[in-house]
Amino acid sequence: MSPNLADAGGILIVDDMEENLIAFEAVLSPLHQHLVRARSGEQALKAMLRQDFAVVLLDVRMPGMDGFETAANIKRLDQTKHVPIILVTGTESGADYAYRGYAIGAADFIAKPIDPWVLRTKVNVFLDLHRKNRQLARRAAAGDADRLTDITERLAQIELLLRNRPETDTAGLADRIAEVERAVETLLPGGTGTE
Structure with missing residues (x-):
């Protein structure tokens, strides 16, 4: 190489x-x-x-x-x-x-x-x-960018659920919010690195 x-x-x-x-x-x-x-x-x-x-x-x-x-x-x-x-x-x-x-x-x-x-x-x-x-630093930064894109997409889905449903499915919404929280934790210093 x-x-x-x-x-x-x-x-x-x-x-x-x-x-x-x-x-x-x-x-x-x-x-x-x-x-x-x-x-x-x-x-x-x-x-x-x-x-x-x-x-x-x-x-x-x-x-x-x-x-x-x-x-x-x-x-x-x-x-x-x-x-x-x-x-x-x-x-x-x-x-x-x-x-x-x-x-x-x-x-x-x-x-x-x-x-x-x-x-x-x-x-x-x-x-x-x-x-x-x-x-390695460049690869890590690229990986973080990919994960941030994924998190942004998940947040957009949650926002659509909230806007389009008069009767919000709180259980489904709580599950999606928990997924996003886990994804964000992996990006924070000291995060677990697993989703």
Whole structure:
């Protein structure tokens, strides 16, 4: 199945060093995704508020707002909290880096020097997840629209019963109203999902 471009999300690459940004772009270009650069945590946050990303590749060591602080800010915002973050660490990083990263919500780590195949594979997993989540959301929205159409038709039938009958069949009307109520409950948050 070929990926739908409407379901594709960009990749945000955050690093303060130009040569690292160029290297990441070269490694990720075979994925044919929109790549966006940010040279600081502040730029990364601004970019994330402007567009949807499937994954963020975030360097831990940056001047000013470091990668941990940037990741924590990304996870605090409702609009961006579900975007997976891959933290890029140096070889000198220890177990405390992993603990700290996972504690703030990082999805994965990759250490420098970077193996291009490993990086592409990890990023591609998150791109696939993003694509599938978008497809599921679209299907759910279409299903809700179908159910709303059905509910509207049922309400129209009830209205016709009320208008056209001087002596309303209260038992039949109560049954139809109960059907509509069950259908509406399935659309509400926390609904049972069954009619």
